[in-house]
Amino acid sequence: MATYKVLLLPGDGIGPEIMAEAKKILDWMNETGIARFEMEEGLVGGAAYDAHGVAISEEDMDKALKADAVLFGAVGGPQWDDVPYEVRPEAGLLRLRKDLELFANLRPAICYPALADASSLKREVVEGLDILIVRELTGGVYFGEPKEIVTLESGEKRAVDTQLYHEHEVERIARVAFDLARARNNRVHSADKKNVMKTGVLWDDVVRRVHETDYADVELHHILADNCAMQLVRWPKQFDVIVTDNLFGDILSDVAAMLTGSLGMLPSASLGPADAEGRRRAMYEPVHGSAPDIAGQGKANPIAMIASLGMMLRYSFGMGDWADKVDQAIANTLARGVATADIAWDGARVVSTAEMGDMILAELKALAG
Ligand code: NAD
Numbered sequence: 001m002a003t004y005k006v007l008l009l010p011g012d013g014i015g016p017e018i019m020a021e022a023k024k025i026l027d028w029m030n031e032t033g034i035a036r037f038e039m040e041e042g043l044v045g046g047a048a049y050d051a052h053g054v055a056i057s058e059e060d061m062d063k064a065l066k067a068d069a070v071l072f073g074a075v076g077g078p079q080w081d082d083v084p085y086e087v088r089p090e091a092g093l094l095r096l097r098k099d100l101e102l103f104a105n106l107r108p109a110i111c112y113p114a115l116a117d118a119s120s121l122k123r124e125v126v127e128g129l130d131i132l133i134v135r136e137l138t139g140g141v142y143f144g145e146p147k148e149i150v151t152l153e154s155g156e157k158r159a160v161d162t163q164l165y166h167e168h169e170v171e172r173i174a175r176v177a178f179d180l181a182r183a184r185n186n187r188v189h190s191a192d193k194k195n196v197m198k199t200g201v202l203w204d205d206v207v208r209r210v211h212e213t214d215y216a217d218v219e220l221h222h223i224l225a226d227n228c229a230m231q232l233v234r235w236p237k238q239f240d241v242i243v244t245d246n247l248f249g250d251i252l253s254d255v256a257a258m259l260t261g262s263l264g265m266l267p268s269a270s271l272g273p274a275d276a277e278g279r280r281r282a283m284y285e286p287v288h289g290s291a292p293d294i295a296g297q298g299k300a301n302p303i304a305m306i307a308s309l310g311m312m313l314r315y316s317f318g319m320g321d322w323a324d325k326v327d328q329a330i331a332n333t334l335a336r337g338v339a340t341a342d343i344a345w346d347g348a349r350v351v352s353t354a355e356m357g358d359m360i361l362a363e364l365k366a367l368a369g
Helices: 015-032 046-052 058-066 089-099 113-118 167-182 198-214 225-234 246-259 303-315 320-335 353-368
Strands: 003-011 036-041 069-074 104-110 130-136 144-151 157-162 187-192 219-224 241-244 267-274 280-286
Touching (some): 003 046, 003 089, 069 089, 069 303, 104 246, 167 187, 167 198, 167 241, 187 198, 187 225, 187 246, 198 219, 219 225, 225 246, 241 246, 267 303, 280 303, 320 353
Parallel strands (some): 003 036, 069 280, 130 241, 187 219, 187 241
Antiparallel strands (some): 104 130, 144 157, 267 280
């Protein structure tokens, strides 16, 4: 059996509380011989700043580079609001994304039946929803140069951001999206603004070329990003995989996120380029932050963290069957009428972070047979 090296970076606030619940599942998988995870732990964010004066130490960065996957909690909190900009908690996250070259951000939006009423949309629109947004994460307008505010001779200020994409950046994210679609419902929508942006024209050309040459079996649709936003709230179940650039992905993934009800439910994966054996550097993390308002109270919802672990099993370790079981264990737990406070519906029994983690693990054990 292969041994997988996993680096756990719990971070700040509720990070360590939710990570403890994910770790229970990894420990159980180790004990039962389902897999062999070699786990190391490190500090990131405010915790790393307090210990080392930086947002992540070189030693922990080295561990991240050597790991098969990184499981990340959350960083930040008011106690670090005034630390120098370069060592603020988020700098640890950005450094990890940059040094691991995590160019593909995957955000699933799954609506569990028990939570369909938590969405702002009607139950029939969201119940059973399962879509995946694939966002380009390292290029586009967030990084393009020039990026500046200049004062003109007239004294007026002018701000510039540059939307910039190379063919290879579009090609590699398109390939990730098509590969993922093949393992799902085989449908990709590529969203851009080719009607008004040159980067959109190039984006569409490259996606079509990659499709024609290597992925003709996958259903491909082009959609303008603004229409995509509308369709996401009109009838989201028409989508399977949506691939889009950094800026549109930022917005569309937040829209999709809210279809499912709560921040505490949303996992994510960020993948890097494949090596010669097809293995990718990868980091898995909940979408939410460190929730300082509820930290240390046992109120945090561990589901986004546990679902992130599920994504790790699926995308880094080829354990799709176990990832399915983790998702099913979450669904079964909710179907029993238990919830953490953030997702509690009328009549639900409100449980703590640890109780929720224990119940999901118990469901997983039952599914394992
Ligand atoms: P947040 O996501 O931490 O919290 C927003 C709201 O959602 C809060 O009311 C919080 O209690 C609730 N919430 C979030 N996750 C929850 C969970 N698992 N269970 C129950 N409730 C949950 O966002 P914020 O309040 O804007 O930011 C707090 C800190 O987190 C800031 O320092 C911010 O910079 C940082 N942050 C970090 C990340 C990250 O580490 N990836 C992402 C976003 C924000």
